[in-house]
Amino acid sequence: MPMGIGGFIVGGLQQVIVVFGVHHVFNALEVQLLATTGVDPFNAIITGAIVAQGGAAVAVAMKTQDPKKRALYISSAVPAFLGITEPAIFGINLRFMKPFLYALVGGACAGGVASFLHLAGTGMGITVLPGTLLYLDHLLEYVLVNLIGFGVAFGLTFTLFKPEE
Template sequence: MVIGGALTHPLMIQAFEASQAPGAAVEHFLGIPVTFINYSSSVIPIILASWVSCWLERKSNALLPSSMKNFFSPAICLAVVVPLTFLVIGPVATWLSHLLANGYQFIYAFAPWLAGAVLGAMWQVCVIFGLHWGLVPLMINNMTVLGHDSMLPIILPAVIAQVGAVLGIFLATRDARQRVLAGSAFSAGLFGITEPAIYGLTLPLRRPFIFGCVAGAIGGAITAFSNSYAYSFGLPNIFFPAQMIPPGGIDASVWGGLIGTGVAFVLACVLTFFAGLPRASAAPGAVTVARPRQTIFWRR
């Protein structure tokens, strides 16, 4: 929390705004030039900085006496990680986000269906690591400059595919706890919130998450091949197709997006239902009902 607060401190935001002015002087720290970046809407730098801080904390705890760990270990982590984030981690993480966005643009210009397959397959993986934030500014820029965006319709099958995988778990499992989790995650996923589905079910079970990504890739390829666009920014959910209707009315691009989304949902559900769970239950803790033992009395 302290690292995130340092990155988004109002003084650092002011320093970023001042660095954008023409002729602004370059600041240095220990002789190293500082690249000011607005981290207020970023996630990757904080995640990477937290990982480095955890690694450094383990090393410092191993070297420091037990009587000094509680005070000096956090102090060392903050003194090292915060400057390192501003100098190295933050710029590198931002570069990775931009690389992801530029890579999508290059692939989409070369083959839209391929870009749809890649983005549909990798979207939930990017969400796990926070890399999807690198694409959000590009979506907003497309809306502002072009009046439409091609990524949001592709993301819709990726989201709905995880919902389909959760439905497959709900139908296949005999574990009472999993059924409760799947039911609530399914409801949240319909409205675009896939975190309960991913972290609660599909990712721990692995195969449902993979099936969801595969189905998202196929649905994304169909959607991109249909040249589907979103004409307003919003969270991909069951109501999102209304945002894909062009000013001229419903056309083939809208139907293509709906078909791609439907294919992703059905495919993820079917694959998960038949092959997504262990045969025994589908998971440890399955609730089974034993058949009562029958006693037969013979009469002569």
């Protein structure tokens, strides 16, 4: 799809697919992309969605007054920056719902930019911080996509979410 629209859609919906546990089906797509083109644009799109879940979770932690809850929320957010979003999704974002939705918006924005820039990794399976290794030839664009995902999700959550404590 032109102008990053496909990336916007995939980036916005990818973490919903994670909630249902069927996101591993896309490994076959990534293998096929690597085998036929030598690069994996899907990885670039989903990394923004992954970091967005972490950004929303960090915003919830920062807005939480209870130190025990804040520590728990931070420990649930950290794995997202290593590519594992389930603790952030199920421990924080989906529980409060709005942070999850704000993270979907962040993922959509990041995915749209990744697609628009034709960003693609040289491998698959790792994202966010460790995924940097797949983008050494396009590092600035990769960092930009991650900052957009994090920034949009964090900004929306920090501005619009009110923790009920």
